[in-house]
Amino acid sequence: MSPALTNRLMLLAALLLAAVYLFPLYWMYVTSLKTQSSIFAVPPEFLPGVPQWENYATIWEVANIPRFMWNSLVIAVGVTLITGLFGSGCAYVLARYRNGWIDAALFAVLMLQVLPPSLMVTPIFVGFSWAGLLDYPRFATVLAISAKTMPFFVILCRAAFMTVPRELEEAALVDGNSRAGAFFMIVLPLARNGLLISALLVFMQGFGEYVYSASIIADNRLQPASIGMTNYLQPNQVNWNAIMAFAATYVTPILAAFVLLQRQIVNGLTAGALK
Amino acid sequence: MRRALQSMRDGIGFDTMLVILALSYLFVFAGLPLIYNVVISFQTVDVFSLGTLLHPSAGAENYENIFDDRQAGTVLWNTIIFTLGSVAIQFTLGFALALFFHQNFTGATWIRGLFLAAWVMPGLVVGVLWNWLLSGDFGVINHVLESLGIIDQPVFWRSNPDTSLYSVMIANIWYGTPFNMILLAVGLSAIPEDLYEAAELDGANAFQRFWTITLPMMRATIGAVLALGVIFTLQQFDLFAAITQGGPAGSSTVAQYWSWELSFREFDFGRGAVISVLMIVVVLFVSLFYVRSTKAETQL
Numbered sequence: 001m002s003p004a005l006t007n008r009l010m011l012l013a014a015l016l017l018a019a020v021y022l023f024p025l026y027w028m029y030v031t032s033l034k035t036q037s038s039i040f041a042v043p044p045e046f047l048p049g050v051p052q053w054e055n056y057a058t059i060w061e062v063a064n065i066p067r068f069m070w071n072s073l074v075i076a077v078g079v080t081l082i083t084g085l086f087g088s089g090c091a092y093v094l095a096r097y098r099n100g101w102i103d104a105a106l107f108a109v110l111m112l113q114v115l116p117p118s119l120m121v122t123p124i125f126v127g128f129s130w131a132g133l134l135d136y137p138r139f140a141t142v143l144a145i146s147a148k149t150m151p152f153f154v155i156l157c158r159a160a161f162m163t164v165p166r167e168l169e170e171a172a173l174v175d176g177n178s179r180a181g182a183f184f185m186i187v188l189p190l191a192r193n194g195l196l197i198s199a200l201l202v203f204m205q206g207f208g209e210y211v212y213s214a215s216i217i218a219d220n221r222l223q224p225a226s227i228g229m230t231n232y233l234q235p236n237q238v239n240w241n242a243i244m245a246f247a248a249t250y251v252t253p254i255l256a257a258f259v260l261l262q263r264q265i266v267n268g269l270t271a272g273a274l275k
Numbered sequence: 276m277r278r279a280l281q282s283m284r285d286g287i288g289f290d291t292m293l294v295i296l297a298l299s300y301l302f303v304f305a306g307l308p309l310i311y312n313v314v315i316s317f318q319t320v321d322v323f324s325l326g327t328l329l330h331p332s333a334g335a336e337n338y339e340n341i342f343d344d345r346q347a348g349t350v351l352w353n354t355i356i357f358t359l360g361s362v363a364i365q366f367t368l369g370f371a372l373a374l375f376f377h378q379n380f381t382g383a384t385w386i387r388g389l390f391l392a393a394w395v396m397p398g399l400v401v402g403v404l405w406n407w408l409l410s411g412d413f414g415v416i417n418h419v420l421e422s423l424g425i426i427d428q429p430v431f432w433r434s435n436p437d438t439s440l441y442s443v444m445i446a447n448i449w450y451g452t453p454f455n456m457i458l459l460a461v462g463l464s465a466i467p468e469d470l471y472e473a474a475e476l477d478g479a480n481a482f483q484r485f486w487t488i489t490l491p492m493m494r495a496t497i498g499a500v501l502a503l504g505v506i507f508t509l510q511q512f513d514l515f516a517a518i519t520q521g522g523p524a525g526s527s528t529v530a531q532y533w534s535w536e537l538s539f540r541e542f543d544f545g546r547g548a549v550i551s552v553l554m555i556v557v558v559l560f561v562s563l564f565y566v567r568s569t570k571a572e573t574q575l
Contacts, residue, residue, distance in 0.1 A: 010380035017372070018389045024404045024449070025392065027415060031407065040413050043422075086300045089293030096290070105294060107566065112305050114562040118512035118531040119551040120305070122538045123312035126548075129325045147304035150297065179289040201395075208397020210513045215539050226399045230516060233403060240407050247400050258395045262388045265395070266457060 025255075032056070032244035039240050052241070056249065059232075059242040065249055067221065068228030071138065072207050072250075075224050078142035079206030083149045084199050091157035092187060096166075106158075113151035117211040120148070125215055137217040144212045149202045156201070156268055160194020161187065197261065197268040204254055225250050309555070316552045320544035330545075337545040346525055346533070353440055354509075354529040361447045361511075362504040368448070369455025369500075376456075377463045387460065390453040398450065402517025405446035409433060409518075436526035439519045443527055446514050451507065455500055462496030463489070495568050502565035509558055530554050 031039055033051040059065060094106055124144050125134075133140040164187055172182040188195070210226040217223050220231070229246055236242065258265060282288030316337055318330040341347060376387040393401065408416050411431035420426045432442035466489065474484050490497075512531055515521060521528035521536060528536070530550055538547030 007380045010378060011382055011386075014376070014380070014383065014386045017375075018386050021390055021449075021452075022392065024401075024408055027408060028404050042413070042418075044413070044415050044418050082300075086297045090297030093290045093294045105298060108298070109301070110566050111559060111562055112301055114506045114510075114558055114565070115305060115309075115555065116510040116512070116531055116558060118510070118535045119554050119558075120308055120312075122534065122544055122547045122551050123308040123315060124304070125538070126315055126320055126325065126544050127308060127311055130328045143304055147301060150301060154297065183289070204395055208399065210397070210399045210516065211535070214516070215535070226397060226513075229399060229403060233406075233517070240410075240413075243403060244407065247403050251396050251400050254395055254397070255392060258392055262391070266388060266391055269394075269457070 028244050028247055028251075031240055032248045034241050036239070036241060055241050055245045059245045060249070062242070063228060063232045063246055065225070065228070065246060068223065068225040069249070071222055072224035072226070075138060075142055075145070075209065075213065076203045076206035078139070079145045079149055079209075080199050080203045082142060082146040083153045083202045084195075086146075087150045087153040088157055088188070088195060089183075091154045092161045092183065092191075094154065095158045095161035109151045109154050112147075113155065115148070117144075117148055120144075121211055121215045124212075128216070134216065137219065138222050141209075141212045141216045142206075144216065145206055145209050149205055152205075153198050153202050156198040157191070157195055160191045160198065160268075163194070164190045193264065194268065197264045200257065200261070201265065201268060204257070207254065208250075312548050312552055312555070315545060316548035318545055320548070322542050325544075333545055337549045341546055341549045346528065349525060350528050350530055350533050353527065354531075357440060357444055357447075357511075357529050358505060358508045360444050361451060361508045362501060365448045365451040365455050366501060366504060368452045370459050372452070372456040373459040373463055376460060387456070390456060393450060394453045396450075398511070398513030399517050401450050402443075402446060402514040405442070405449070405514070406433065406518050409442050409445070433519050434523055436523055439523060439527035440529075443514050443518050446518060447508065447511055450514070451504065454507070455504060458500045458503070459493070459496060462493045462500075465496075466492045498568035499565055502561055502568060505561050506558060506565065509554065509561075 030046075030048045032055055033048050033053070034045070034055075035049070035052055038045050038049060090105075090109075094102055094109070121144070128134050128140050128144075133143070168190065169182050169186055172186045173179070177185065207224075208226060209224070210230075213224050213227055214230075217227070220227075223231075225246075229243070229250065232246060233243055315330065317333055317335070319333040319336075320330045324330040372387075372390070376383045408414055409432040411417065411429050411434065414429075414432070416432075417426070417429045421429070430438060432438050432445075470488050470492070471484055474488060479487065509531060511529075512535065515527065515529065515532045519527040521532050531554060534547045534550035534554065536547075537550065538544045
């Protein structure tokens with residue numbers, strides 16, 4: 001076989017694999033645009049008929065999607081702010097020094113990264129209810145999620161800070177900057193891309209979070225879209241076009257961000273997991 | 276005071292403060308709950324005693340209740356099957372895909388990137404998608420399996436107690452495979468090309484090269500990926516909530532879901548904490564292994 005032909009065949013096989021793998025996403029969008037009768041057609045209709053855009057309008061109204069999306073957004077922004085404010089400085093110091101204390105701190109952060117939220121939510125809920133935090137459920141949820149995202153963020157950002165050459169910072173100090181000045185004027189701007197991607201990943205986690213929100217937020221006016229979707233799903237198991245329209249509304253912003261920033265996101269995530 | 280402020284702005288105080296801020300946050304919202312978890316696992320905590328810091332003591336009663344529970348055996352078995360099954364299959368698929376995309380062909384990196392779209396999606400949405408795909412009467416998976424002649428009649432994946440756990444496992448494998456693939460791909464690209472060239476000159480075939488170069492060189496990565504796989508699978512909750520909710524009749528309940536159910540469905544936080552304590556011990560043990568293997572790889 002000639003190299004050019006092998007190349008073509010490999011490309012074809014790769015595209016086929018990707019198509020099979022991504023079929024669930026295709027199926028989500030196609031189902032969301034079908035009529036009630038064509039979702040239950042046997043055999044299933046793999047190609048969309050006339051797109052039923054009004055499915056989206058209806059479900060937005062019926063399931064209160066704008067309100068749920070707003071709450072998801074509020075939670076995601078809160079989580080990103082708290083995680084970023086507390087986490088970036090810590091990541092920077094962990095990247096700058098090497099000694100026993102730093103190793104111990106890094107070890108603690110790595111270990112905290114693995115705690116399952118579904119297990120941590122029990123003590124957090126009991127503790128929060130004593131502290132009166134359950135009166136501010138969205139804020140309480142943000143606090144709980146941030147404890148989960150912060151270790152992840154610190155590990156990712158540490159990798160970003162390691163790429164900033166130490167000499168630049170030392171030069172700034174020689175030029176009369178304070179440590180704080182050098183950090184804010186030199187190091188932060190240079191590590192900006194890594195920090196932004198890490199923050200975006202934290203934002204996505206906050207936006208899609210389920211366990212803490214489901215356990216802490218009882219008032220449905222404050223619940224995020226993940227809860228809104230399960231609430232709608234339980235009694236409406238036949239309206240799959242509506243459910244898929246809800247799902248599509250929820251994930252399309254995330255998928256769009258992913259498509260735009262694919263390379264950076266992948267680099268960021270792999271840096272965090274293995275370094 | 277002025278010297279302390281000066282050090283905050285321009286000395287070791289600045290660095291210390293940055294670390295202390297984050298670590299105190301983590302101590303309050305992760306460290307204290309960890310300790311408190313152990314405390315409440317020895318107490319009777321229900322809706323009536325929720326508002327206080329300490330609750331009536333229960334001795335070892337919560338632990339005895341859990342171990343005597345009829346469900347305990349099923350849950351333990353489900354957790355083991357779900358975790359090992361998911362990790363084994365997604366690792367194998369991930370490794371196969373990583374090796375495939377490691378061949379140099381046009382567009383390899385770009386197409387590989389497409390697989391990661393699944394990975395950024397919220398777990399709950401992935402669960403709802405698979406809930407629909409695996410639907411018994413009108414699910415597209417059943418249709419495909421039937422037209423391929425693999426099954427004769429529809430499988431009621433989610434509502435049949437024999438298959439409910441596997442319906443979540445299938446979704447979890449789909450969700451976790453790209454993560455395995457990309458981490459293994461990173462490991463593969465770190466192996467120096469000339470090792471393969473030398474082996475080829477010595478007459479080693481592709482299979483021998485895989486066994487004698489790829490696998491040994493990837494040992495640290497494989498260890499880390501497997502450990503992370505176990506950790507993430509033990510964190511999986513959203514898929515259960517969206518697909519089976521642990522049912523029917525507890526047939527797809529795993530430990531982390533059971534703990535949550537006891538706390539937030541039966542409002543027995545003491546017993547919920549017992550499972551939480553036991554599972555966290557398991558998770559921390561696995562993550563020690565993970566930290567060790569990343570250390571070996573990158574000289575942390």
